Amino acid sequence: MDLTRAMERYVVHWGEMGARWGVNRSVAQIHALLFLASRPLTAEEIAETLSIARSNVSTSLKELQGWGLANMVHVLGDRRDHFETEKDVWKIALTIVQQRKAREIDPTLGTLAQCVTEAKEDPATARDVVERMASVLNFLETVSVWYDQVKDLPPPVLMKLVKLGARVARFVGRRRS
Amino acid sequence: MDLTRAMERYVVHWGEMGARWGVNRSVAQIHALLFLASRPLTAEEIAETLSIARSNVSTSLKELQGWGLANMVHVLGDRRDHFETEKDVWKIALTIVQQRKAREIDPTLGTLAQCVTEAKEDPATARDVVERMASVLNFLETVSVWYDQVKDLPPPVLMKLVKLGARVARFVGRRRS
DNA sequence: TGGATATTTCAGTTCCTTCTGAAATATCCG
DNA sequence: CGGATATTTCAGAAGGAACTGAAATATCCA
Numbered sequence: 368m369d370l371t372r373a374m375e376r377y378v379v380h381w382g383e384m385g386a387r388w389g390v391n392r393s394v395a396q397i398h399a400l401l402f403l404a405s406r407p408l409t410a411e412e413i414a415e416t417l418s419i420a421r422s423n424v425s426t427s428l429k430e431l432q433g434w435g436l437a438n439m440v441h442v443l444g445d446r447r448d449h450f451e452t453e454k455d456v457w458k459i460a461l462t463i464v465q466q467r468k469a470r471e472i473d474p475t476l477g478t479l480a481q482c483v484t485e486a487k488e489d490p491a492t493a494r495d496v497v498e499r500m501a502s503v504l505n506f507l508e509t510v511s512v513w514y515d516q517v518k519d520l521p522p523p524v525l526m527k528l529v530k531l532g533a534r535v536a537r538f539v540g541r542r543r544s
Numbered sequence: 545m546d547l548t549r550a551m552e553r554y555v556v557h558w559g560e561m562g563a564r565w566g567v568n569r570s571v572a573q574i575h576a577l578l579f580l581a582s583r584p585l586t587a588e589e590i591a592e593t594l595s596i597a598r599s600n601v602s603t604s605l606k607e608l609q610g611w612g613l614a615n616m617v618h619v620l621g622d623r624r625d626h627f628e629t630e631k632d633v634w635k636i637a638l639t640i641v642q643q644r645k646a647r648e649i650d651p652t653l654g655t656l657a658q659c660v661t662e663a664k665e666d667p668a669t670a671r672d673v674v675e676r677m678a679s680v681l682n683f684l685e686t687v688s689v690w691y692d693q694v695k696d697l698p699p700p701v702l703m704k705l706v707k708l709g710a711r712v713a714r715f716v717g718r719r720r721s
Numbered sequence: 722t723g724g725a726t727a728t729t730t731c732a733g734t735t736c737c738t739t740c741t742g743a744a745a746t747a748t749c750c751g
Numbered sequence: 752c753g754g755a756t757a758t759t760t761c762a763g764a765a766g767g768a769a770c771t772g773a774a775a776t777a778t779c780c781a
Contacts, residue, residue, distance in 0.1 A: 373663035377677055380655050387648055389566045391739070402680075403673050410758075420741045425759060446749060447757065454676060456683040471564055478557050486550035496580050499631060500554055503579075506633040513706045516713040524716055528709055529690045535708070536693040539701055568769070587728075597771045602729060623779060624727065728777070733770105740765075747758070 368416045374403055378417070393419055394427045398436055398452060402459075407440050407449035434466050457522035465518060472511060479504040545593045551580055555594070570596055571604045575613055575629060579636075584617050584626035611643050634699035642695060649688060656681040 370378065378399045385395025396417055401408060410428060414421045428450055431437035436459065439448050453459050483500050486492040517525065547555065555576045562572025573594055578585060587605060591598045605627055608614035613636065616625050630636050660677050663669040694702065 369668075371663065371666050371669040373659045373666060373669055373677070374673065376655070376662075377659045380652065380659075384648065384652060387566045389564045393739080403676060405670055405672055422742075422759075422761090423740055426740090429759090456679050460683065471561065475557065475561060478553070482550045482554045482557075485553075486548065489548050489550060491546075492548040492550055493582055495582055496551065499580060500550070502633050506637065509703070509706065513710050516710040520713055520716060526686070528712060529686065531712070532705055532709060533690050533693040535705060536697055539697060570769075599729075599731090599772075600770055603770090606729090722781100724779105724781090726777105726779075728775100730775070731771105731773095733772095735770075736768090738765105738767085741761105741763090743761095745758105745760070747756105749754105749756075751752105751754090 368400075368404060368408060368412050370400075370416060377403065391427065391430070393417070393423055394430050397424065397427050398431055401431075401437060401450055401452040402454065404451070407442065407451040409445075409447045409449055411447070413450070435462050455522065457525060461518060461522075464514065468511065468514060472507060476504065476507055476511065479507065545577070545581060545585060545589050547577075547593060554580065568604065568607070570594070570600055571607050574601065574604050575608055578608075578614060578627055578629040579631065581628070584619065584628040586624045586626055588624070590627070612639050632699065634702060638695060638699075641691065645688065645691060649684060653681065653684055653688065656684065 378396050381399035382392045382396035385398075386392045396419075397413055400413060400416060408416075410421060410424045413419075413428075414424045417424075428437055431450075431452070432439065437450050437452050440451055442449050453462070479500065483497060483504055486497045486500055517528065520528070555573050558576035559569040559573035562575075563569045573596075574590055577590060577593060585593075587598060587601045590605075591601045594601075605614055608627075608629070609616070614627050614629050617628055619626050630639070656677065660674060660681055663674045663677055694705065697705070
């Protein structure tokens with residue numbers, strides 16, 4: 368696929384952003400490309416457009432599918448697999464958050480809970496240390512519960528919630544200043 | 545410093561979490577150690593406790609200070625620099641978000657704005673492509689503005705906001721089901 | 722001032738992830 | 752079936768971030 372200068376810049380930047388957040392650069396670039404593309408793309412096209420090896424595209428697409436960020440679709444009369452992605456930014460963001468929560472936060476909750484339990488039983492671990500561990504656990508649990516409660520809201524409602532939060536913030540801010 | 549089993553596990557896990565989010569493992573481990581520690585630590589102590597090179601600790605501490613996540617303090621009668629970190633999890637979280645926003649989101653807003661402008665002027669870039677770029681820009685701007693409005697709230701108020709959001713979510717959820 | 726202690730810098734090494742190209746496998750269709 | 756096309760797998764190469772140890776620098780105090 369031909370990329371205009373602006374599109375190329377977008378894709379490259381997205382790749383860099385991904386890299387900074389622990390996402391493979393190729394994976395992030397491919398996702399950006401699929402997001403911009405006006406039609407599903409074949410792996411071959413992706414490889415050519417981004418100048419990366421065909422095999423790399425194959426692996427990265429698997430990765431994206433695993434994250435729920437790319438779908439395989441078929442075009443009538445074309446044997447090849449085509450790929451597309453969700454175009455609603457809010458939905459994409461929610462998917463990413465959901466995945467990272469499931470893969471990283473939830474296991475962390477488990478580990479931290481164990482650490483706290485173990486630390487409590489161990490007299491060698493100072494009380495204040497245990498309390499700090501517990502405060503992190505509590506923080507992550509709070510954020511986690513909150514996420515589970517808002518995650519199923521449709522994007523427009525979510526948007527309103529955000530704006531509501533901002534309004535409350537302004538109100539509280541005025542009272543404090 | 546001596547680490548109990550639970551503490552060691554905590555520190556190691558935190559290092560791994562950091563690595564997954566694009567934070568240097570040593571940096572994350574050091575921050576976790578300082579967070580747990582009941583008193584400021586010297587670089588030497590940190591190096592020994594974590595079994596990493598003294599020079600590595602030096603660099604990592606600089607990094608943490610740059611993020612506003614570690615402070616140098618001095619202990620009476622001790623020439624060496626000691627380091628400590630904020631112990632309030634909410635404050636730590638806000639600091640991290642703030643830093644990542646400043647370093648990554650804000651520059652991205654600039655780049656995206658340029659991409660959109662350029663794409664709009666370029667007839668070779670399809671209209672729907674420009675619109676998708678713009679939707680990402682808009683999304684990041686919304687989140688950004690929201691953050692700027694809530695970032696100065698004291699943690700307890702923030703906590704209430706989160707709970708309020710959850711309540712609204714339940715309410716909306718009930719109406720929809 | 723000079724020796725001792727503490728810290729930083731940096732070139733080179735190590736380690737790990739990512740990427741490639743070739744081969745293997747799968748799928749399609751005449 | 753068999754040739755053509757498409758996809759995946761995987762061993763090795765490349766590249767880059769992180770780490771180390773040694774040397775340089777800074778700081779302190781007798």
